[in-house]
Amino acid sequence: MLARRPQVLCLSGLDPTGGAGIQADIEALAAAGAHALPLITALTAQDSDNVRQVQAVDADWLAMQYDVLQADCRIDAVKIGLLGSTAQIAVLAPRLAELGVPIVCDPVLRAGGGAELSSVALHTALRQHLLPQVTVLTPNAAEARRLVPDAADLAACAAALLGDGCAHVLITGGDEPEAEVCNRWYQPQAAVQDYRWPRLAETFHGAGCTLAAAIAGRLARGLPVAAALEQAQEWTQRCLQQAYAVGRGRRIPNRHRL
Ligand code: PLP
Numbered sequence: 001m002l003a004r005r006p007q008v009l010c011l012s013g014l015d016p017t018g019g020a021g022i023q024a025d026i027e028a029l030a031a032a033g034a035h036a037l038p039l040i041t042a043l044t045a046q047d048s049d050n051v052r053q054v055q056a057v058d059a060d061w062l063a064m065q066y067d068v069l070q071a072d073c074r075i076d077a078v079k080i081g082l083l084g085s086t087a088q089i090a091v092l093a094p095r096l097a098e099l100g101v102p103i104v105c106d107p108v109l110r111a112g113g114g115a116e117l118s119s120v121a122l123h124t125a126l127r128q129h130l131l132p133q134v135t136v137l138t139p140n141a142a143e144a145r146r147l148v149p150d151a152a153d154l155a156a157c158a159a160a161l162l163g164d165g166c167a168h169v170l171i172t173g174g175d176e177p178e179a180e181v182c183n184r185w186y187q188p189q190a191a192v193q194d195y196r197w198p199r200l201a202e203t204f205h206g207a208g209c210t211l212a213a214a215i216a217g218r219l220a221r222g223l224p225v226a227a228a229l230e231q232a233q234e235w236t237q238r239c240l241q242q243a244y245a246v247g248r249g250r251r252i253p254n255r256h257r258l
Pocket of ligand 1 (some may be wrong): 015020022044081206207
């Protein structure tokens with residue numbers, strides 16, 4: 001038994017199916033040998049197909065929960081998922097800036113089933129106030145295009161997001177039409193690196209949350225970014241290969257006993 005586990009603060013929504021959101025974080029972090037410190041940003045009503053309603057947690061409440069937790073518990077890394085409001089970003093940004101630990105941000109803008117989970121104001125606040133603190137941003141291709149709507153292509157999206165101040169961008173290609181899934185790692189002054197994965201026959205619920213939390217757990221353990229990205233993708237691919245059904249919609253990653 002480890003006397004001390006790396007601890008990852010998770011800022012995520014609650015998905016009652018257990019496929020995405022905070023449950024994905026907790027399970028992926030446990031599998032990575034890390035402990036999750038869960039702060040819920042929003043409650044959701046959803047099934048395995050799509051999100052129906054989102055109820056954001058009050059920003060002052062979130063700030064109070066953060067302050068109480070942070071006064072006691074060491075935070076080795078942060079994973080950010082669904083954000084409920086621009087007011088949440090306003091209270092979180094200065095606090096995270098003070099922490100000085102790796103931050104992985106998975107910008108959850110729209111559900112895989114199509115439900116809208118964000119606004120243009122939220123995109124703007126995320127870019128202006130959170131990205132300067134972010135170590136690894138993990139948008140899928142559609143999210144990268146939405147965050148930088150005037151960009152000519154994905155490389156231009158990544159350049160703009162790096163320009164906002166995040167250190168690394170991993171644009172995932174699960175939502176793109178190519179025969180293989182190509183995830184692309186962009187960082188300033190370095191060649192772009194492609195990771196190619198066999199495209200599995202179906203689409204999944206919670207894949208993005210799982211990957212981002214798997215990266216955060218490895219950064220919390222002290223792995224360099226390159227190793228964290230590589231290992232987390234490889235592990236997530238195995239979770240997807242063994243996905244299971246919890247309802248009638250998309251299957252969820254199997255994050256257990258891999
Ligand atoms: N609900 C919550 C709380 C989430 O964090 C996410 C995605 O990250 C979703 C729903 C949507 O997940 P997906 O797009 O994989 O279906």
